[in-house]
Amino acid sequence: MPEFKYPVYRPNLTGNEKRYVNECLDSSWISSKGAFVARFEKEFAAYVGAASATSCSNGTVSLHLALLALGIGEGDEIIVPTFTYVASVNAIRYVGATPVFVDSNLSDWQLDVELVKRALTPRTKAVMAVHLYGQACPMLELAELCKKHGLYLVEDCAEALGTRIGKSHVGIVGDIGSFSFFGNKTITTGEGGMLVSNRPELIARCAHLKSQAVSPERTYWHDAVGFNYRMTNICAAIGTAQLERINSIVAKKRALAFKYRDELAALSQVIFHDEQPGTTHSFWMVSIRVADETTRDALRQHLAKNGIETRPGFPPSHFFPMHSAFAAGQVFERGELLGATTMNLPSYPDLSSLDVEEICSHIRNFFGVH
Numbered sequence: 001m002p003e004f005k006y007p008v009y010r011p012n013l014t015g016n017e018k019r020y021v022n023e024c025l026d027s028s029w030i031s032s033k034g035a036f037v038a039r040f041e042k043e044f045a046a047y048v049g050a051a052s053a054t055s056c057s058n059g060t061v062s063l064h065l066a067l068l069a070l071g072i073g074e075g076d077e078i079i080v081p082t083f084t085y086v087a088s089v090n091a092i093r094y095v096g097a098t099p100v101f102v103d104s105n106l107s108d109w110q111l112d113v114e115l116v117k118r119a120l121t122p123r124t125k126a127v128m129a130v131h132l133y134g135q136a137c138p139m140l141e142l143a144e145l146c147k148k149h150g151l152y153l154v155e156d157c158a159e160a161l162g163t164r165i166g167k168s169h170v171g172i173v174g175d176i177g178s179f180s181f182f183g184n185k186t187i188t189t190g191e192g193g194m195l196v197s198n199r200p201e202l203i204a205r206c207a208h209l210k211s212q213a214v215s216p217e218r219t220y221w222h223d224a225v226g227f228n229y230r231m232t233n234i235c236a237a238i239g240t241a242q243l244e245r246i247n248s249i250v251a252k253k254r255a256l257a258f259k260y261r262d263e264l265a266a267l268s269q270v271i272f273h274d275e276q277p278g279t280t281h282s283f284w285m286v287s288i289r290v291a292d293e294t295t296r297d298a299l300r301q302h303l304a305k306n307g308i309e310t311r312p313g314f315p316p317s318h319f320f321p322m323h324s325a326f327a328a329g330q331v332f333e334r335g336e337l338l339g340a341t342t343m344n345l346p347s348y349p350d351l352s353s354l355d356v357e358e359i360c361s362h363i364r365n366f367f368g369v370h
């Protein structure tokens, strides 16, 4: 694989990560017991303003645990945007529920609340709101709708650490919020996930299920089909160190995004994934949209030739063979357009202003604008 001068992502591990991992090694607490697990959970809950949090092994199983904790299963319909990362939909399938796809807005790339209303049936049990690429979904509207119809609201915040609506962090408006700490996410533990909620009984249920559903009263007694979805102390040590620098990481990513937007301001061919009024976009990925798929792919190729890695927008989930039957032949025009015409630019916190200027000069060259 060619080395890119500018990869799409590269985590910054220059804080206490090494020191805390060495503490795990020196003390031999390397598995899923150890002081960093509880510390990371507590500090993460405090950062997002949640009453309760529990860690797990990645952001996909955290969605699985969230749906299990809510008692969602066969026969239940869960409304989910088709324009999302596939894990959101996979988790719905893990519990045997039915994904009901809805289209997204071209303005914010998030699920369209009007279409959520139209997708409701007597079997609808929950809405999965995915805060895609760091922009918040319209949560106040969704929360009101879910309350009115007695639905659960699950937030997939894997791409939205640092994302806010007003002053509140995403993940605690709905019943339960799920985060990912994969290597390219805003903070990383290598692989890892976290569930947050202001309903501590839901988090307790997730914690029970992630640890083989072991009885609190009786040793080696299990009272449900549980899982081993625990986070290790080593991962939590890395997460604790990452979280110490979350404010500076998010501030750097926002500054980068605005620098990109300024550099590309003269290009009418490029539509920036912009911050919506009343929200704080954490810019997990700096994302743009162009006219069509041919232009997007040619731009990506032009940038690759110049040492700049980019990533295409997610293909809509109803395109995948294992999920397509749930779309029942429907066309999701905007999700399909977004999947074909969007791309992510290098978005890691250590990019400098000069780096962004260099990347943007190649984008301007591609469009013949100087």
Ligand SMILES: *Cc1c(COP(=O)(O)O)cnc(C)c1O
Pocket (backbone or CB within 6 Å): 058, 059, 060, 061, 084, 085, 087, 088, 130, 156, 158, 159, 180, 181, 182, 191, 192, 193
């Ligand atoms: C990354 C991601 C996940 C899954 O997280 P992993 O930690 O990679 O399992 C889920 N949903 C969305 C929207 C994501 O971007």
